[in-house]
Each structure stands twice: as C-alpha cells, then as structure tokens.
Amino acid sequence: GAGVSQSPSNKVTEKGKDVELRCDPISGHTALYWYRQSLGQGLEFLIYFQGNSAPDKSGLPSDRFSAERTGGSVSTLTIQRTQQEDSAVYLCASSTGTGGYYEQYFGPGTRLTVT
Amino acid sequence: AQRVTQPEKLLSVFKGAPVELKCNYSYSGSPELFWYVQYSRQRLQLLLRHISRESIKGFTADLNKGETSFHLKKPFAQEEDSAMYYCALRGNTDKLIFGTGTRLQVFP
Secondary structure (H helix, E strand, O other): OOOOEEEOOEEEEOOOOOEEEEEEOOOOOOEEEEEEEOOOOOEEEEEEEEOOEEEEOOOOOOOOEEEEEOOOOOEEEEEOOOOHHHOEEEEEEEEOOOOOOOOOEEOOOEEEEEO | OOEEEOOOOEEEEEOOOOEEEOOEEEOOOOOOEEEEEEOOOOOOEEEEEHHHOOOEOOEEEOOEOOOOEOOEEEOOOOHHHOEEEEEEEEOOOOOEEEOOOEEEEEEO
16 A cells, blocks of 8 residues: 655755645554654654644754644644754654554655755 | 664675674663664665564564663675664654664675
8 A cells, every 4th residue: 555655755945934844644544753864863753643633742853843733644844944954854654553563654755955 | 861872874794794783772761672774765664673573684683681782683694785774762752763873785
C-alpha cells in the first residue's frame, strides 16, 4: 500500500516568508511525528500527534513553528517568518500506535531552503 | 538527559570485512533502542530494534546496559550495506531521539 507522503518535495523560500509543509500518513495510523534533519545535525524531534492532539511539542525550536492535524489524518507544519537556519529536510513519520513495539514509517521528506 | 552518541561520522571497510557501528546512549529509565538505515535516494527505514532481538540482513545489535551501548555489527560486510545508519532511543513520549548518524562505505 501507499506509504507516508509529503509535499512539496522541495521548497525554496525567501527569508521572512511563511511556509507550509504537508504530511499524509499511512491510512489508519494514529500517531504522527515530525522530525528535522539539518546539515551536520542528526534527526531532531519536533512534535508528535496522537490523533488530533499533540502530547509532545517539546522539539519545536521557536514560536515561529506550529503544527496541526485534522481528522486524525493529514498534518501541516507551518513555519512563520522563515530564517536561514530553518533550512533543513523535514521528515514526517507515522505509526499504528505508540510504544517501542510500533514501527515509525518515514516519508521522503521536504527539503526546505531559505535564501 | 536523553542522548544518543554515534562517534564515527564515516566508516569505510572492504567487502567481506567485519563491521561495527558504535552507539552509546544516555537515558535514566529502561531504554528502547533502534537502528534505522537510509540507503541512497531512499527514505529512512527501520533496520532492527533491541526488543525483538532479531537479525536483519545479517546485522545484529546487543543492548549492553552496563556500557550503555547498542553497537550494530555484521561479520561480513556487503557492498549493498553502504548507507547512512542512525541509532535511536525511544524517549518518554514515544519520540525518537537520534544520533548524528554514521555513513558506512563498503568498497569492493
């Protein structure tokens, strides 16, 4: 079946503009995660959804970052007033449940470049 | 603090040589650890998890709580093993805490 999909695959934006990144999880997956992969850094956790609620937003780097999930499915990560340090690959993952037994399936990522 | 350390950015070996990718963690509770792999132009995928005690593609990893390590090993590397490998720790709210990754290059 279809895996996790993300759009756009690439986004180039000017500093100061807002961007929206979209994630379509695997159908039926209740848990959804956003991660960021910056040059020279590992993968950093951003936010986690269980259904439509976000029990853990601890990884969001600033209040310019926000995310929502509607209908227990699609999620949107919004970055306001983008800065050059926001340039990274943004990865989304989903899983059928929570806990270490449940595998997180990753999307292909959105490469964001802020000029 | 919850942290995963992968000390090697790059590991290069010849085909048929043994491989060990190092991973150390810091976690106050009972850890759940994973290895993820990303092949060229493919998405990140789970390779193995310590709770399953499995061997995938010839790779194994043993959790050593005394040394707080979860090193990934394979006795005979293959060219198709060339990829980026990430060690990860499941945090207290299901998020994954990743190391910075090790690039494995297997030469023919």
